[in-house]
Amino acid sequence: MSVSDRFTSGTPIGPRVDRGAGALRVLSYWATVYRRTWRGSVVSGFGAPLLYLGSLGFGLGTLMPGGVAGVPYVLFVAPGVLTATAMQTAVGESTYPVMAAIKWQRQYHAMLASPVRITDIVLGHLLFILLRSAVVSGTFLLVGAALGAFRSPWVILALPVAVLSSAAHAAPVMAFSAHQEDDGGFNLLYRLGAIPMFLFAGTFFPISQLPVAAQWLARATPLWHATQVARDLALGHPDAGSAAAHLGYLLLWAVVGFAAAVHYFRRRLRT
């Protein structure tokens, strides 16, 4: 049969398109693209924990015979670097790739010509970012465990915490990216947001070392909350009550960020 005779058949209008299905179609696009480059990302996924734990945990850590917060430094810093790396992945994946899909490669526009909706585009891309973050965090956990950087098997649960934390960072950053005219704002976001958060929100030292005002700033970041839960798990003294509060805060960032992302995506793409 040629391309053809079907066109005259007057195909009936299809049923409503299921919302979840649209997001999975979008996720499947990003996963297809990722399949071309995943090997490189796995190599760097093993490299990062080796470098951080080697230099900080086992290098710098040996200069601190008393450890930090009552534990050897490597045990203190490993869960922090885990969540901080997940945050970096989330922010990285929700800036330039989002701008590219809006403006340079325009994949979002291709999706919008199909039954896929704006919410599907945001949700599908976000799910892919979480998948990326899960791969990075899972690799980190394997390497860290092999190096003896975690004390308790509870640390397994730090993986979903890191993924939720990635959602808390990626969703609002996606909204930010859709709001930017070009990539000029990303440098500002990294220098004023991601890097200071990486350095000061409890990854490398307890925030009690900071001036009081800075402590409150650190507590406001989603990363600090994720790190607290991950550290409690890794050190083997999880606390359900405080974990619920921390995770609730992360969820709030994720949900509000998602709503904002849908709003700004719609404004940007449906003109």
Added chain:
Amino acid sequence: MSSTSTKGAPGTGAGAPARSAGRVRPEAKEDPDRPSPTPVLIRGRGLRKTFDDFTAVAGVDFDVHRGEAFGFLGPNGAGKSSTMRMIGCVSPVSAGKLSILGLDPRTDGPRIRARLGVVPQRDTLDEELTVRENLLIYARYFGIPRAVAAARAEELLRFAHLTERADSRVEPLSGGMKRRLTIARALVNEPDILLLDEPTTGLDPQARHMLWDRLFRLKRQGVTLVLTTHYMDEAEQLCDRLVVMDGGSIAAEGTPRQLIDRFSTREVLELRFAADDHSPYAAVVQDLADRVEVLPDRLLLYTDGGDEAAAAVHARGLTPLSALVRRSTLEDVFLRLTGRRLVD
């Protein structure tokens, strides 16, 4: 740079052409010699698109029937692409009514888009992926099962003459190949309506003819084509019916033949003189044509009898460097309706 002068009686009698180039609207909506009504797939009534303080589409009425090739013609900024984006359900309607396949884009965008094929002005291909992957990914957006998508991709690769490049990346392909891939991709959901926004802009002549040939086949197979273009040859080749847009409004509507009959004459006599300014000659030949237009390098005499007019010019002792008689084209209509000013 140009001036238009009109003789008293309109030459063709097919409706009275207005004197000024610009808004010329046919008075009757229903054309008596239009074939019996086929189902209307797209209907616009008073359709408007406004951005903050800018009006891109200023209230247009049109019907697109099943199986026809319908064109939006107009200079840059006429509102063609904005109209197409509203039909494609990616741009919200600002005011007026738009119905596509009997559905309202405001509430049924995804269902309508499931039945459309869209060839956007700028390609949105994924250049990192292969030709085939582009088709398969796109099929997935429509929820087409993998096995069906794979079979269709083969078929469409053949249709677009891309089978040999199926597994090469898109990035190094020529502009014509990318365009054909974009069209193939737009057909992956077997759409009722194919929307083409300036399908051949930027392509070389071979690539354009190849593309027209593909579009012809689709049209013969009964696909409803809606396209925008500012190439008159493309419109004459492809469109059964078209509207000429200018400044966000529809200036004229009809078949290419009807538009030529209504807004131009059967033939055009082009006269070149050895002079920097051709306007003095216009006065001398004014009465030999329905309308005389002065261009920087030549005179255009709109007349039903080009050879007779040429003979009459020579009989008056004028000796043009060249005298060329040609048939009127859609381009003459287009320039008459939208003017010769430069739009950037």
